[in-house]
Amino acid sequence: MGESAPLQPTRDPRVTLPDLVEVLLNKGVYLNLDLIIAVADIPLIGVNLRATLAGLETMLEYGMMRQWDERTRAWVQRSVARQVPLLPGEELVARMSGGVYADGFHHSWRPGTVYLTDRRLLVFRREPAEMLWQAPWEGIRAAGLCAERTVGGEERQRLQAEMVDGTSHLLSAADPEQLLALVQPRLRGRGATQEASATQAPAAPAREAHAWYQEMRAGSVLWRGGTARLERHAGLTWRSPLDARAAVSLAPRDIVDVEVRWGRTPRGQTHVLALTTADGTVLLAPDDAPGWAELIREITEKPASSGQVAEVDSGAHRR
Template sequence: MTTEGPPMRPTRDPRVTLDDLVEVLLNKGAVLHLDLIVAVADIPLIGVSLRAAIAGMETMLEYGMMRDWDDATRAWAERSAVRRAIDLREGEGVVSRMSGGHLLAEGVYTGWRPGTVYLTDQRLVVLRDEPREILWQTELGAVQAVRLEPERTVGGEERLRLRVALTDGREERLSAREPGKLLDRLTAACAGRLDGAFLFPPTEEEETLTEGHLWYHEPRRDAPLWRGGQARLTADRLTWKSPVDARPALILARTDILGARLLRDRSPSGDGRVLVLETGSRGEVRLAADDLETWITWLTADRPVAAVTG
């Protein structure tokens, strides 16, 4: 036995606002099932059967709806942004896009300029977003050879750089988020025209004498602060960088070290000794380490170390 309830009729709740309706549609969505017959003089003429889902795009995509439209729209927006950024030519297509940079070398100045590396089927471009400027570009037809080379940064990290040799004899260096992928795609885009010839031999990396964890007594406006980080010593300089810093906080030429002494003082390493370097440009530089003897040996190889004082 079945019973039919009264037909559903719309109700009004004066407490519900338009904001409430929009919030429900965006967060949860609504499904409409509508069957409508339009009749004139009791004669049915038009039938409407409507099945619709209304929801925010995030909810739609979560349930697997409108994915093709979303992917196509995002791809179109990205192509439009790239076209505006590097002024794509007629028929030019983007092969790869990733964060990176270009090494500018003018006279005595050498420095990395960060940006975005665009590889198209016609050009290799490094673009800076703000202010918008093409930092460097070349036609693929002018690329003669490419290879990856390791480079150790002043902070002690080793990174791969893309070295590009051009047909006019110039050589450029680029950085990239995924240098291996950029090399593969650039090689493929050049369609076998690369001959692997470089005018200059590979860059020789400065030899590392020792590296490891080191404490640096960093000068601050209020008071000096001991900070732990990674240090690297070469024949020419000592560099120290904290893991949370973008650049090294200490770059000290070995020729700038005038003398050294050991000082009995509170040390973050716990052995109660601090190495004090007398420098010409920075005054006193205080260092501490778990293996302090190793650093003393390398840093003061050609100068005596005063006895422990304090």
């Protein structure tokens, strides 16, 4: 993906407050202000202001506030090191709530926090402090997702780690797809063989790229920047860098139809994916919407829609 285009100023005297909020979050606002405060026509105070206001996602996307982001990440690293028994020089990559299936005397799930570091994958419980499970990267042969039906009948995805010694371990996570996306590059980097059964996700996503997602907030339409990920068995997901969970998560069976529309996004007039589901329509704007539509039809076995490219509507859908 190429570099983002520079921020461009726009002027429109008809804008309303929701329009301003949308621009502030999606594109940003640059203030160039010279203000003189006078009393009885005598100038007393001068204000010279140069400021850029934007949503944090937009700031980071355009290279702003990176020092703050790096300092925050370093602070998180030090904070975690005081709570979790990390090895000397070990660096935290990601963490999320989860657990591990204990296949011992008692067959049950043990809740904790899943930590991914540059050396290993582990599940740790803080209170009482206990290492529930851990494995160095060289000890994991392959990883994938598998479906498990809970006692209540709900189907949930688990991360299945196949070990070099022939054993297999199940891990739960708040976002299994994201955890798998973080784990697989570590395994591929070691030259490990990635295997996927009928119940597991493939070794790599069919496609992954930056995309804009349209949702409704406070009664107005908002486009948010994030990453769209398409996998042949897991389906389509989208999440922003600040989301704890995927805002869009559609299994192949959830997608009723897919078409390419023409609409206005933060990139300007461009092609937009319109995904029809039982709950509504999901609008995504990746770099190559027609290519994504073709791949989604292949994965979901949906025929291409006929007719002209339509204008994108204002509907939004959030899972």
